[in-house]
Amino acid sequence: MTIDFEFRKQVMDYHIGSDLIKYCYQCSRCSDNCPITNVTTDFYTTTGYNPRSNILNALLGYKDAIFDADPLAIWGCTVCDTCDEVCPQNIELTEIFTLLKNQSVADGNAPxxxxxxxxxxxxxxxxxxxxxxxxxxxxxxxxxxxxxxxxxxxxxxxxxxxxxxxxxxxxx
Ligand code: SF4
Ligand code: SF4
Incomplete structure (x- = not known):
């Protein structure tokens, strides 16, 4: 997996509302409370929509892992804002997911x-x-x-x- 530093910088720059970058420590509270994860994830195979994985890949700059995956990986989010509310690190997940969706549209790969x-x-x-x-x-x-x-x-x-x-x- 390659790191795209430009993409990583974009994600960091886009993460508004925080003077200090607060890293995700993968507690999974966002995924545990996400209604889309709840209805798309098979407990045994862990496939489906997963905001925790998206945040991890975005913050690490693993662009391919996000954009080469099934479009559900980006477009599954309905922007209900639940994850923003429950994240203990106050990470504005939906802001980052909007960046991912905009990039997907710009690349011509949106559904x-x-x-x-x-x-x-x-x-x-x-x-x-x-x-x-x-x-x-x-x-x-x-x-x-x-x-x-x-x-x-x-x-x-x-x-x-x-x-x-x-x-x-x-x-x-
Ligand atoms: S984004 Fe927030 S809620 Fe989700 S895994 Fe990271 S720290 Fe936990
Ligand atoms: S905003 Fe998106 S990722 Fe967050 S809980 Fe709602 S559907 Fe899930």
Whole structure:
């Protein structure tokens, strides 16, 4: 296993909220309390989503161990923040996991549903296209409740903002 020092530095720099780097001592409290680990890990084979392993590999700079693994290793996290709450070292795990997800997207290796949802947002300004206006079911229900129609987003303005951030270049 090779150490990627640049990646390791990125992880350290990204670990905000701490003047002093507080190293993980692998107590496993994050994994013990993670709801995704709970439903994906086979106790006997220890496969599945494991925030403790991700943190260890990230802090040591073992980039390959993270990015060459099953995409679940990164994308299993739902950012529920439980691990952040329970870590005795106050490591902001979810900040580091966000870095891993961003890197996965930039490398073009994120799961397809991430790109398709990002495309939907880019093209229509909504993650899940629904009809607020007109005579769709939601529009009718709003009308019955005396609510005004929801204005459609300004897609042009939205896309301009996303292009300035370079999001369009990351969409497959
Ligand atoms: S990240 Fe925190 S909770 Fe998880 S193993 Fe390391 S010290 Fe323990
Ligand atoms: S934030 Fe992610 S890694 Fe942490 S407990 Fe929730 S699902 Fe697990």
């Amino acid at each position: 397809e549903f991430i790109y398709s949802q990002a495309r939907a947002i880019f093209e229509g300004g909504k993650a899940i296209p629904i009809s607020h206006t007109g005579k769709g079911p939601i529009g009718r229900r709003r009308e019955q409740l005396g609510l005004p129609p929801v204005a459609d987003p300004d897609v042009y303005e939205f896309q301009t903002l996303l292009k300035n951030l370079g999001v369009d270049k990351k969409l497959k």
